[in-house]
Amino acid sequence: MLHYAVVFLVIALIAAVFGFGGIAAGAVEIAKILFFIFAIMAIVSFVVGLIRRG
Structure with missing residues (x-):
């Protein structure tokens, strides 16, 4: 479960860097x-x- 939380956090960070706010x-x-x-x-x-x- 913690693994999935970390995966979504990494996805969020990558999306934020590229400007995909939503x-x-x-x-x-x-x-x-x-x-x-x-x-x-x-x-x-x-x-x-x-x-x-x-």
């Missing part, structure tokens, strides 16, 4: 959403691991 904005939004989903899943996984261990 594509860059869309790719940044997708990267943000994927990053937050990844962060939430990582936190949930960490908490579940602590509960199972204890």
